[in-house]
Amino acid sequence: MPTKYISQEDLEKFKTELQELKTVKRQGIAERIEEAKSLGDLSENAEYIEAREAQAFNEGRIRELEELVKNAVIIDENKQKTGARVVVEVGDTIEVKNEKGEKMVFTIVGSNGTDPSQNKISNESPLGRAFLSRIPGEDVEVATPLGRVKYKILAIK
Secondary structure (H helix, E strand, O other): OOOEEEOHHHHHHHHHHHHHHHHHHHHHHHHHHHHHHOOOOOOOOHHHHHHHHHHHHHHHHHHHHHHHHHHEEEOOOOOOOOOOOOOOOOOOEEEEEEOOOOEEEEEEEOHHHOEHHHOEEEOOOHHHHHHOOOOOOOEEEEEEOOEEEEEEEEEEO
């Protein structure tokens, strides 16, 4: 699994979910399987089949979360930008202006932190990728389903 950029808050959520799946959920599924086994013939036992499917899904999610936690790179939301040449990085909030003159603010986040309603865009999205490693004052052109859109980066906050 590739590196995933996530906030400390999201990492804690994933760790909590992982712990819940490994303990409470896993135990509950094991109990369902044992109960279904006691009903007899497993080949036609819908409860048993359903419990085994739930177990497979749970174990898959556990593996996914373990990989995510292992490969996570924490976004430093409190970093200070210094130096003459400051570039857009994951975790930055940027102010941009589109070609219509409308100002917008975006926060570049990892793919797991995406929330369009809060203007949090993924570093893996076309828009997020276009802004990365750019500097204030630079023009950026992004291909969208409706055509190409131009933005000017006004500031990194």
